Amino acid sequence: MKKSIDKSLEIKKVKPTAMRQLVLDILSKQDHAIGLPELEMQFAQADRTTLYRTLKTFVDKKVIHSIDDGTGTIKYAVCTDTCHCNPSELHVHFYCIKCGKTTCLTDIPIPDIQLPENYFAENINMVVKGLCDRCNRG
Amino acid sequence: MKKSIDKSLEIKKVKPTAMRQLVLDILSKQDHAIGLPELEMQFAQADRTTLYRTLKTFVDKKVIHSIDDGTGTIKYAVCTDTCHCNPSELHVHFYCIKCGKTTCLTDIPIPDIQLPENYFAENINMVVKGLCDRCNRG
DNA sequence: AATAAGTTTGCAACCCAGTTGCACAAATTA
């Protein structure tokens, strides 16, 4: 039986090179969204450019989605197999100012808003900044 | 009679230096939010650091608010005199992928969302990306 | 007014995420 990583790449039509399998494997094991620098650190030694381009390919092919959480470093998290990143499918993201982790609130869809006349929405980004579950206790 | 620029600075308790008056004057004349590089270009020659720190002071004192529109360059727009930048006062921002302008949709408040148990929201950023009024006609 | 303390400004240098060009390697096709 094929590994789910490979299946995912196949579904999204991305050639499963060793590098890509590895990167996607790492990404799918995270409990939060990570950025290029953080991804880089998961490797003993790896080239930034390759990781950068791998992420780019993944975003293009909708294997992962990118999140601008306002920290200056773009974060990435895996999409579901059926995700097409349409505005209607988008969810809210949360950035914790204490632990610095960015998480997908996949259960919270971005609410519909009424744009002014003649405006067209292609994409919506909604990031809530504050204290997460864990950090709000202590 | 005092100029409205000075009044605004007075209200927000910022010492009205020549530089600050000038920067605030420029900012308040914009029809869209501008970033540090764009602000810099409005001067024949000016020091980036000073402008940077002026913007920072303004944000701290809530004379202006910052907008992360996802372009990688933080934009700034003037707050109203009574604005305290609380989550309840926040509005949606719009980034036009054609003209590249970021505008405040001041009439559209950020909708309330129900965060998961124990999460605390300090700030919310909501940016709609698409075509603006003007660019959606042509 | 003269001094001292604090604030603002300007220059230079730096940081870091992201990005590009180019050459080499690997995979695919003819």
Place this chain on the structure above:
DNA sequence: TAATTTGTGCAACTGGGTTGCAAACTTATT
């Protein structure tokens, strides 16, 4: 196998943001 396309790795660069430090200016104190 040769030709072509695709992926990888290195080096170097870009650009927005940021910091340290010293000079200029402002404000408070004697």
